[in-house]
Amino acid sequence: MTFRNLNLNTPLFNALDDLGFEKPTPIQEQAFNVVASGRDVVGIAQTGTGKTFAYMLPILKNLKFSKQENPRVLVLVPTRELVVQVVEEIEKLSKYINNRVLGVYGGTNINTQKQAVAEGLDILVATPGRLYDLALSRVLQLKSIQKLVIDEVDVMLDLGFRHQLINIFDLLPERRQNIMFSATMTQEVDTLINDFFRNPIRVSIAVSGTPLDNISQHRYNVPNFHTKVNLLEHLLGDTEAFNRVLIFVAFKRMADRLFDKLDAIFRDDVCVIHSNKTQNYRLRSIEAFSAGEHRILIATDVMARGLDIDNVSHVINFDTPDYPENYMHRIGRTGRAERKGESLVFSTEKEQDAIERIEGLMDMKVPLLELPDSVEISTELIEEERPQIKERHNPLKRRQDEDAPGQAFHEKKEKNKKVNQGGSYRRDMAKKYKKPKTRGDKNYNKRSRRK
Numbered sequence: 001m002t003f004r005n006l007n008l009n010t011p012l013f014n015a016l017d018d019l020g021f022e023k024p025t026p027i028q029e030q031a032f033n034v035v036a037s038g039r040d041v042v043g044i045a046q047t048g049t050g051k052t053f054a055y056m057l058p059i060l061k062n063l064k065f066s067k068q069e070n071p072r073v074l075v076l077v078p079t080r081e082l083v084v085q086v087v088e089e090i091e092k093l094s095k096y097i098n099n100r101v102l103g104v105y106g107g108t109n110i111n112t113q114k115q116a117v118a119e120g121l122d123i124l125v126a127t128p129g130r131l132y133d134l135a136l137s138r139v140l141q142l143k144s145i146q147k148l149v150i151d152e153v154d155v156m157l158d159l160g161f162r163h164q165l166i167n168i169f170d171l172l173p174e175r176r177q178n179i180m181f182s183a184t185m186t187q188e189v190d191t192l193i194n195d196f197f198r199n200p201i202r203v204s205i206a207v208s209g210t211p212l213d214n215i216s217q218h219r220y221n222v223p224n225f226h227t228k229v230n231l232l233e234h235l236l237g238d239t240e241a242f243n244r245v246l247i248f249v250a251f252k253r254m255a256d257r258l259f260d261k262l263d264a265i266f267r268d269d270v271c272v273i274h275s276n277k278t279q280n281y282r283l284r285s286i287e288a289f290s291a292g293e294h295r296i297l298i299a300t301d302v303m304a305r306g307l308d309i310d311n312v313s314h315v316i317n318f319d320t321p322d323y324p325e326n327y328m329h330r331i332g333r334t335g336r337a338e339r340k341g342e343s344l345v346f347s348t349e350k351e352q353d354a355i356e357r358i359e360g361l362m363d364m365k366v367p368l369l370e371l372p373d374s375v376e377i378s379t380e381l382i383e384e385e386r387p388q389i390k391e392r393h394n395p396l397k398r399r400q401d402e403d404a405p406g407q408a409f410h411e412k413k414e415k416n417k418k419v420n421q422g423g424s425y426r427r428d429m430a431k432k433y434k435k436p437k438t439r440g441d442k443n444y445n446k447r448s449r450r451k
């Protein structure tokens, strides 16, 4: 398979020749016809797989020359670095095409960007905040957008851009093609797709379900969060074996919660990275972990993607990933350069389905270890683990409540039982003279007087 097998045009072939690229990468091969078809597309691919060309090649091939001023292609990315990078990639491909590309991002003078927008453009690459500000200022018209690309959606949602994205969707024409690329699949990404995409076609490079031989994998069944912490405390106590440990959690809140717990036990030995931490904080944490100053790093899937750290002795899956691909990405952080690596995964009863999906993808069982005797089984539950009964008229729940009123429940004292009805003087007078309080009361009073 070479680029000649794709239905490109001469300017693109020439640009690719100049770059010295001969073969499309797997994601480019898979995405080309799908993106070119005009259907909504969801691509799962990591940075470095050639994903930018995967969506830009078909877009550029179909973008006709135009003199109109408003952009027709909008690419949204989470960071200014990525704006710069994507603009560069588009420019490489556009060497022999007459099109106008502009990158805009926050933290810089908006007026300069307004001028650039006013000069007219075909493709706009932007971070969501700045894009929205430009659109509100009316310098930027989005009514001509035909193709919307959202790149690194997982990072964007993790950074809290969901509302901004939805606000932007409102400004775009309904008839448009949505193209989205994400490195990891998360619940948030899934929700966004379901809410805003029309029967998207999914393309992804199949994640290898064959784990490396030099990674040994085991699992524990653990009933709840607090017991998971107790198990971690037990395991991490062996500082010699567990000398560089990467702990994965799915959510930021869980990362912070776990950090507080572990920091109290292993002071100065633990650090954490997730998207609510500043970039400086994250960089410092990663450096300290790489240099061996901190033995334990807690990370979310999204933030751990870019990590390039050697000699990780253990990857611990504090939760069992919902998407088996994420498990493969996680455990691949250990056992690098053919060194030995260990992976452990903790699963509650609720997470048993997820472990089955992981075992299904790998086509192998992960050996189960017994909880060590010294690990205390906690019965305390965190908020997310308590049973939630959502139905409004659940007779079972009512009976439960009546049987066990809970700690804080007691009968109100007589004086506290009174309900404040307000306007006591008016009420007393109305009672005395049978005056209607409202127009609706008139008939009632009439009737009662008649009696």
Ligand code: AMP
Pocket (backbone or CB within 6 Å): 021, 022, 023, 024, 025, 028, 046, 047, 048, 049, 050, 051, 052, 053, 089
């Ligand atoms: P990306 O995953 O889009 O960030 O791309 C990673 C790097 O791979 C970029 O520097 C691209 O210029 C380069 N690249 C993209 N497609 C190809 C290809 N087919 N062959 C070789 N390199 C490529």
